[in-house]
Amino acid sequence: MNSAIQHEPLHIEQLETSHWPTTIQRPTYYRLVFIQTGRGELIINGKQLVYQTGDVFFLGPADKHSFKNIQKTSVYSLWFTGPYISSLMTTHVDLWPHIQAYRAPLSGTLIANPTEQRTLLLLVEILVMERQRLCPLLANPVVESLMKTILSLVDRHLAQHSISVSARSTTPSVFIQRIVAYINQHITEPGLLRMEKLADVFNYSASHLGALFKQQVGESIQQYIIRYKLKQVEARLSLSTMTISQIADEFGFSDVCHLNKLFKRYYQHTPTNYRRSTALF
Structure with a gap:
């Protein structure tokens, strides 16, 4: 304007x-x-x-x-x-x-x-x-x-x-928001998102931390990590020219097959078919 x-x-x-x-x-x-x-x-x-x-x-x-x-x-x-x-x-x-x-x-x-x-x-x-x-x-x-x-x-x-x-039954506490911020920041570093590492970073037992997160967020930490990671994959498919292999490597999937399996479970399409369906012509 x-x-x-x-x-x-x-x-x-x-x-x-x-x-x-x-x-x-x-x-x-x-x-x-x-x-x-x-x-x-x-x-x-x-x-x-x-x-x-x-x-x-x-x-x-x-x-x-x-x-x-x-x-x-x-x-x-x-x-x-x-x-x-x-x-x-x-x-x-x-x-x-x-x-x-x-x-x-x-x-x-x-x-x-x-x-x-x-x-x-x-x-x-x-x-x-x-x-x-x-x-x-x-x-x-x-x-x-x-x-x-x-x-x-x-x-x-x-x-x-x-x-x-x-x-929503509960609003995530400041502590839970810190965990979410940490996950989002390190979403391309799987080693830093293992439950044992999270427990160590936030000075909780793994079981207690997992229970607290699920109580306030409504899903497990690992479920949240998968959903957030796949959301980033979706953005890469729509907005970049990276290959599926490059995307899988960036987010720490063991291989393309692993990414294909998880992505199809959540989006009902393989990454390749999703990219084709969202392409602009």
Whole structure:
């Protein structure tokens, strides 16, 4: 968003590129990012998220974001300010409470259901058509109606994310978060992720550490390691040209057959077939 329009309370733009070189932050704007096509990594406040076609991301005024390892990507970006939201509240001051209470970025796409993704994208495309017809976005009853619907859908999904988080029986303690951070940091070093090594690093018996982790996270340490490792494999398959053998070696699989077996168990495809199915043409 260039400086000439950065003070507009509502703005929408469509971008298509293979490279966003800078970190983007607009301290007075909320932002919805709609991935029309493409794959890559979206970095929000230093946290790396893999995106794909259909994903919708919601960001607040304090969030910094940038793109990385992009395959040609087309996005809609919808920017709006807090005062603009307030201007739409003609009757109910408590509309969209989860947007107004938003503090921390989500750990993934706002909407996972493809049908609901398409519904929201259609509303945004109508906004784009209004702009292309040179109709003003402000004081435009069509735009106001569309924005109220969009904000209501976003608020509903933010509420669902909030309920999902609060419904978890326990929140991982700071200690468990340290274990997870250690695992993530050393995910390509299998020797440092053996149960005996973890127990030694965190000064617990292996059995006690394993029980504590499963109680708070809901799965065993080894299950978490496998899932996280395969998530990184998925990213390599989608975003790099590394061979399957190179990927298997990077993450410490005994051989390609071992990687194939585990990956197919979790993704119902071999790594090779998964890469073919996600390739952009």
